[in-house]
Amino acid sequence: MLYRLAPADFGRFTFLLIAAQFSWAIGSSLFSAPLARLEHDVAHPEGRRARASLDSANFLFSLLIGALALFGAWRFNISPGASAVFACMVIANNMRLFGRAAAYAEGQPSSVVRSDVIYTAVALIGLPVLFFNPAVGMEAVFILLAVGSLVAISALLPFLRIRLGDIGAILHYTAVWRRFSSWSLIGVVATEATANAHSYIVAFSLGAEAFVPIAVSSVLIRPATVALQALSEFERARMARLIARGEEAELRHNVLLFRSVLAAGLLATIAGILLLFGFAPELLTGGAHDERALHIGAALWTLVLLIRCAYMPEAVVLQACGAFDALAYPKLWSAPVSVVAAMGLIMVAQPVWSLAAIAAGELVAAFLIFLAARATLAATLSASPGNGNSLEGAA
Numbered sequence: 051m052l053y054r055l056a057p058a059d060f061g062r063f064t065f066l067l068i069a070a071q072f073s074w075a076i077g078s079s080l081f082s083a084p085l086a087r088l089e090h091d092v093a094h095p096e097g098r099r100a101r102a103s104l105d106s107a108n109f110l111f112s113l114l115i116g117a118l119a120l121f122g123a124w125r126f127n128i129s130p131g132a133s134a135v136f137a138c139m140v141i142a143n144n145m146r147l148f149g150r151a152a153a154y155a156e157g158q159p160s161s162v163v164r165s166d167v168i169y170t171a172v173a174l175i176g177l178p179v180l181f182f183n184p185a186v187g188m189e190a191v192f193i194l195l196a197v198g199s200l201v202a203i204s205a206l207l208p209f210l211r212i213r214l215g216d217i218g219a220i221l222h223y224t225a226v227w228r229r230f231s232s233w234s235l236i237g238v239v240a241t242e243a244t245a246n247a248h249s250y251i252v253a254f255s256l257g258a259e260a261f262v263p264i265a266v267s268s269v270l271i272r273p274a275t276v277a278l279q280a281l282s283e284f285e286r287a288r289m290a291r292l293i294a295r296g297e298e299a300e301l302r303h304n305v306l307l308f309r310s311v312l313a314a315g316l317l318a319t320i321a322g323i324l325l326l327f328g329f330a331p332e333l334l335t336g337g338a339h340d341e342r343a344l345h346i347g348a349a350l351w352t353l354v355l356l357i358r359c360a361y362m363p364e365a366v367v368l369q370a371c372g373a374f375d376a377l378a379y380p381k382l383w384s385a386p387v388s389v390v391a392a393m394g395l396i397m398v399a400q401p402v403w404s405l406a407a408i409a410a411g412e413l414v415a416a417f418l419i420f421l422a423a424r425a426t427l428a429a430t431l432s433a434s435p436g437n438g439n440s441l442e443g444a445a
Contacts, residue, residue, distance in 0.1 A: 062126055063188045064265035065253050069122060070140050072242050073115040077144045079234035079374075081108040082151035082283075084226050086290035087372040103223035105211045108148045110220075116141035132189035139192045142199035149206030154287035161205050162284075169202035233374035240381030244411040245354075247388040248396075248404035256401055263340055263402045267347025270326070271355045274319040278358065281311065282366050289370035298431050305363045312359040319355065323348055343402045350405035354412055361416035364423035373426045380418030384411040 081104045088101045119140040123133035146165065153161040176194040180186050203210070223231075253261045285308050292301040326333060327348070331341065368377040388411030392404040 059188070061253070061257075061259055061261040061265055062128065063191075064268070065249060065261060066123060066126065066128070066136060066188075068246055068249050070119065070136075070143075072246070073119065073140060074144050074147055075238045075242065076235065077108060077111055077115070078147060078151065079238040080111065080227075080231045082148050083234045083286075083369055083374065084230035084372075085151050085155035086287045086370060087230065088155075088226070099222040100225045102211070103220050103226065105148075105152075106220050107223045109145070109212045112141045112144040115144060129189070132187070132192060135189055135192040135196060139196035139199065142196050142203070145210065146199045146203050146206065149203060149209050151283055151287075152209035153206055154283055155290075156209065157287070157291070158209070159284060161209070165202040165205040166280075168205060169198045172198035172201055230372060230374055233378045237374060237378035237381050240378060240385040241415075243385035244381055244388045244415055245408060247385070247411070248392045248401075248408055251389070251392050252396060252401045252404055256396065260401045263343035263347050263400075264405065267344050267351055267402070270323050270348050271319060271351045274315055274355055277315055278312070278362060281308070282362060285363075285366050286369050289367060290372075293370055293430060296431060301367075301427075301431075305367065308363045308366070312362060316356060316359050320352060323352065343400055346400070347402045347405060350402070350409060353409045354405065357409060357412040357416050361412075361419045364419050367423050367427055368419070371426050371430045373422070373430070376422040376426050377419070380415045380422060383418060384415035387411040387414050 085101075085104065088104070116137045120133050120137035123136045124130065128136070146169070150162050150165060153159065153165075173194065176197070180190055180194065183190075248264065249261065252264065285304070289301060289304060292304060327345070365377060368374070388407050391407030391410050395403045395407055
């Protein structure tokens with residue numbers, strides 16, 4: 051799409067994907083994040099009812115964000131056909147992500163691997179069509195992503211137990227909301243403001259074309275971002291099991307291993323960026339973009355990735371403890387930093403410098419998350435397994 055679309059259209063395409071990712075993050079906070087904790091509460095009747103409510107509630111939420119995606123894309127001057135396909139992609143992928151989280155929570159990572167392999171295979175089959183057909187546009191990309199998600203769900207069907215006729219089960223979601231999801235949602239919204247304030251401020255104040263250098267340079271860390279999210283989902287479920295069993299030594303070893311993997315991935319990403327700019331910069335610039343702005347964007351995105359990798363193990367520990375309130379507070383402090391700094395920077399510098407505001411917000415969040423994780427983990431491990439975070443105790 052970087053070479054096929056005009057700069058303004060590429061900006062719209064990237065912004066739509068950012069909006070879709072935000073909707074999936076909201077879905078994850080409401081329904082996927084609590085799964086790891088609820089799997090340890092299913093021995094209690096209230097815990098079983100709360101767990102059963104997540105599948106149907108997530109399905110209804112998927113339909114809601116699909117409708118919003120359809121309307122939003124249309125309002126963003128996207129063709130009706132592409133808007134409809136985009137909405138289908140948003141729905142299908144939200145269901146897939148919930149299925150992945152459920153499989154991890156139930157200790158079945160092999161199902162996630164099969165699903166991911168299927169999704170990747172569909173993408174690899176479709177990519178040559180997109181690459182060699184100059185007539186394809188963003189609609190074809192949305193079709194490919196939607197088909198990939200739908201086919202990949204086949205490996206996750208045992209973990210998607212939708213009961214739309216059981217209204218009572220959906221009503222039991224209120225217990226999940228009170229204990230977990232309300233704080234998780236606050237954290238996700240604040241995280242979005244911290245991490246993507248520049249996207250909304252630049253796109254809405256300066257137009258889609260001004261957003262292009264930011265969007266193009268973000269491609270450089272996209273593989274690392276996807277890997278970071280996947281690893282976090284896997285580690286969240288594993289850490290939750292270790293915490294529930296009170297295995298402190300194994301948990302600390304797991305955190306250290308997680309941090310080492312993130313460091314290796316960060317170094318590989320930096321090496322790839324340097325090689326690209328050193329030997330084949332035209333693959334990114336295509337001669338149609340400001341090369342200096344892309345260099346600035348690449349450097350700032352790398353800084354943002356570095357900070358996120360630094361605090362991600364602690365953030366996952368907080369999720370595994372069920373301490374979504376402790377995870378939300380740091381983002382509530384960091385979000386205003388990113389928003390105010392981004393608004394100030396676009397007034398005095400190129401839009402790409404707004405990424406520095408994101409780095410500043412992430413740095414504030416990192417410091418506070420480190421402090422929160424240390425205190426929360428000590429308190430959780432000192433308590434007996436299962437105390438303090440069960441639905442039975444919260445009801």
